[in-house]
Amino acid sequence: MKIGLVLNPLAGIGGPAGLKGSDGVSQWALKRGSLSQVGLRVKICLKEFLPLPKNVSLFTFPGEMGANVCRDLDLPCTIVGSINTSTTAVDTKRAIRTFAELGVDLILFAGGDGTARDLCDTVCLEQIVLGIPCGVKMHSGVFAINPRAAGRLVRELVLGKLFSVMDAEVRDIDEMELRLGRINAKYYGRLCVPAELEYLQTTKSGGREVEEIVLQEIAAEVIDNMSLDTTYIIGAGTTTAVLMDKLGIENTLLGIDVIRDKRLVAGDVTENDLYKIVSNHLDVKIVITVIGGQGHLFGRGNQQFSPRVIRSIGINNIIVIATKTKLKKLNGRPIFVDTGDLDLDIELCELKRIITGYEESTLLRVSN
Missing domain, CATH: 3.40.50 (Rossmann fold)
Structure with a gap:
């Protein structure tokens, strides 16, 4: 099994700064003293499925886009690609395309709705993804309820348990409008995500499928x-x-x-x-x-x-x-x-x- 791990290191940085998000204002947030919490949240997730089984290969991008957290956890990984000094959506999309070319089974991404939009722009609907929630607003349905839940979901997957998948909506709020007090949330697309569902569902009779x-x-x-x-x-x-x-x-x-x-x-x-x-x-x-x-x-x-x-x-x-x-x-x-x-x-x-x-x-x- 192949997993691609990518972090948006600036996701959520606008929240502590009271900026209603991080899109387009990351440098402003940094000047206000905000610190990225993405790495810490990703480590919480990764610890849930360590050590990696021998049949699982982890791919990630350099530095703060994944390699740093893997190094801190002594997590074996293959580092691919390259990044700019200050990462942007271009780097995220490059990572996602690289993972797709490698044929990964799951793209595990850390970010918010903006990061989910980057995936929506880049991957086909058949590609399975899972979001580690690290953004400010996160209205999309592609995220686990918390980093620990994301890790447990991945653990079930790498252990080979039967899994359902579903198409989940990607939604985003125009953060510029939100900062002006106007909420303008809209549907952006769909992504394929694992679904922690009861094994038998929707059509039942005495607990079994008809x-x-x-x-x-x-x-x-x-x-x-x-x-x-x-x-x-x-x-x-x-x-x-x-x-x-x-x-x-x-x-x-x-x-x-x-x-x-x-x-x-x-x-x-x-x-x-x-x-x-x-x-x-x-x-x-x-x-x-x-x-x-x-x-x-x-x-x-x-x-x-x-x-x-x-x-x-x-x-x-x-x-x-x-x-x-x-x-x-x-x-x-x-x-x-x-x-x-x-x-x-x-x-x-x-x-x-x-x-x-x-x-x-x-x-x-x-x-x-």
Whole structure:
């Protein structure tokens, strides 16, 4: 697992100075004698998940953007990038882009709403982030309730526990307006954050999911996000069968079908058929489920998804669907891949977002 840590060292510095925030007034706040509390708050967070497990790599930026607090805690880390003498949003965005290029599973950032906006401007919605609250106002929903809570949330994640994720709003107040006594809060965007939620939620019956309803919700979530110019390869199984049924398309229960514009293109295809199809279409996605009990994603009953097919489609174009009841029956085990190509299996090993309901998903680690 890879974690990217970035600090906005000037976050919250305007609060003690009575400046209603820090955006654009950090030097003024420093002249008033304000001291940054970001490093102290980040240390509180980091101590909650020390020592780092051997399978966790921490990346951070130099100096006050992360390396200093890691050094103070004797926390092993890889320092990447460079910063200006006086850090700005440009440095934050550079760090975030660097983390994205490194393929980190989680960006842990310390700051306020302004920092959250920097992330919103820079990362894709699939990138999981978590905010350590260090700002003045913080109206966004991407922050933990306090630094200790952020650390405990990360600890759960690095220990490999099943995690839900959700899209949370980024909101910001115009601080110049606020200083003039006018509150002008507005929606800025959304970020993907871990969610500390009950394992079974929203759709319950006697404490358990109503399987049929949940399957319909999963199908609705996939269909609502389908693009007419995208080719979808639908994997085998009863979970994906509900999706095909909702589309009104006859499916191959134990085979693989191809659809486009919500119509059947090819049914019960072979590996060779698939490779020809993906070679002739630019935008292709796989919709697949986990084998119940076993937990296999590839390599069991769906060998049509060969290494060359998966590589042609791209590992970021794999949509996984499953009910949380099915995932719970894995008893904490990860999802497995066995494509026959060790290098590809290693590439597939990541925290995978699994659609578990309508506008609801869960994170589970893929292993080989």
